[in-house]
Amino acid sequence: MSEPRGPVDSSKVPRFAGPATFARLPRLDEVERCDVAVVGVPFDSGVSYRPGARFGPSAVREASRLLRPYHPGLAVSPFAALQVADAGDIVCNPFDIGQAVEMIEDAATSLMAGGTRLVTIGGDHTVALPLLRSVAKRHGPVALLHFDAHLDTWDTYFGAEYTHGTPFRRAVEEGVLDTEALSHVGTRGPLYSSRDLDEDRRLGFGIVTSADVMRRGLDETIGALRQRIGDRPLYVSIDIDVLDPAHAPGTGTPEAGGLTSRELLEILRGLAGANLVGADVVEVSPPYDHAEITSVAAAHVAYDLVSLFAIKEGS
Numbered sequence: 001m002s003e004p005r006g007p008v009d010s011s012k013v014p015r016f017a018g019p020a021t022f023a024r025l026p027r028l029d030e031v032e033r034c035d036v037a038v039v040g041v042p043f044d045s046g047v048s049y050r051p052g053a054r055f056g057p058s059a060v061r062e063a064s065r066l067l068r069p070y071h072p073g074l075a076v077s078p079f080a081a082l083q084v085a086d087a088g089d090i091v092c093n094p095f096d097i098g099q100a101v102e103m104i105e106d107a108a109t110s111l112m113a114g115g116t117r118l119v120t121i122g123g124d125h126t127v128a129l130p131l132l133r134s135v136a137k138r139h140g141p142v143a144l145l146h147f148d149a150h151l152d153t154w155d156t157y158f159g160a161e162y163t164h165g166t167p168f169r170r171a172v173e174e175g176v177l178d179t180e181a182l183s184h185v186g187t188r189g190p191l192y193s194s195r196d197l198d199e200d201r202r203l204g205f206g207i208v209t210s211a212d213v214m215r216r217g218l219d220e221t222i223g224a225l226r227q228r229i230g231d232r233p234l235y236v237s238i239d240i241d242v243l244d245p246a247h248a249p250g251t252g253t254p255e256a257g258g259l260t261s262r263e264l265l266e267i268l269r270g271l272a273g274a275n276l277v278g279a280d281v282v283e284v285s286p287p288y289d290h291a292e293i294t295s296v297a298a299a300h301v302a303y304d305l306v307s308l309f310a311i312k313e314g315s
């Protein structure tokens with residue numbers, strides 16, 4: 001098999017030159033095979049508060065220009081271990097949420113047809129539902145690690161079923177999740193009522209709050225999460241608002257008291273060797289960002305997700 005085609009060499013071509021692909025990787029149409037595709041979903045018609053996540057994919061690509069090819073924390077060169085490419089953006093209808101959800105599912109399913117894994121950059125959290133559907137078509141119901149300030153298991157908003165606050169309720173109803181292995185991490189902030197928690201528990205979720213992470217520490221947190229996941233096929237969905245607004249101001253529904261980017265990255269590194277089958281990073285809203293704080297964090301999170309695939313499949 002041919003050697004993977006890696007990113008543009010930033011010691012030869014300045015990293016600020018040329019159009020942005022994720023981590024300066026080749027585009028999908030420039031490679032013969034693709035193990036992991038980074039794909040954008042510029043969709044934010046499902047938000048309940050601040051918009052702008054439709055600009056997330058391009059901002060994360062811009063913020064990813066400084067990523068380098070070796071990951072010392074995981075001791076892996078992800079772009080040498082696997083062929084990673086930028087698959088561009090999935091085209092989806094900004095005026096019809098139901099149709100957008102179908103378009104995302106179809107596009108993700110065809111990208112994954114040859115065994116390519118996806119790391120998706122959103123877009124608001126609505127996009128997780130069609131992505132989970134396409135992953136479940138291939139792997140059956142998957143374990144879920146959901147990093148978020150919010151539960152996102154609400155039933156409807158204004159009667160709408162597909163919104164950024166409801167994807168995981170729909171996913172459980174549709175049977176695309178393995179209800180023995182569902183965890184929210186980083187949960188915090190006011191709820192509508194205590195019933196939100198009762199209903200979430202009834203759906204099968206366990207909750208590790210933001211305060212739990214701080215009180216228990218990272219090793220205990222990682223150990224408990226890994227025990228729940230076991231060797232099941234795992235999908236990781238990361239709403240960037242899991243980070244404290246100090247670490248991710250550029251998002252639609254910020255909540256005080258969140259994780260630091262260091263904590264999030266360390267928890268992700270603790271997943272090395274898990275049976276990862278798909279992942280997303282969502283809710284980056286560049287119009288509310290400052291100095292690329294949020295998109296830099298999201299770029300590093302996406303890089304860690306690609307690196308987890310490299311550890312699992314690249315050796």
Ligand SMILES: N=C(N)NCCCC(=O)O
Pocket residue numbers: 048049124125150152164165239241252253283
């Ligand atoms: N950011 C996401 N995904 N969901 C937040 C929904 C919270 C709300 O509007 O009540």
Ligand SMILES: [Zn+2]
Pocket residue numbers: 148149150239241242253283
């Ligand atoms: Zn959220």
Ligand SMILES: [Zn+2]
Pocket residue numbers: 125148150152164239283
């Ligand atoms: Zn969310």
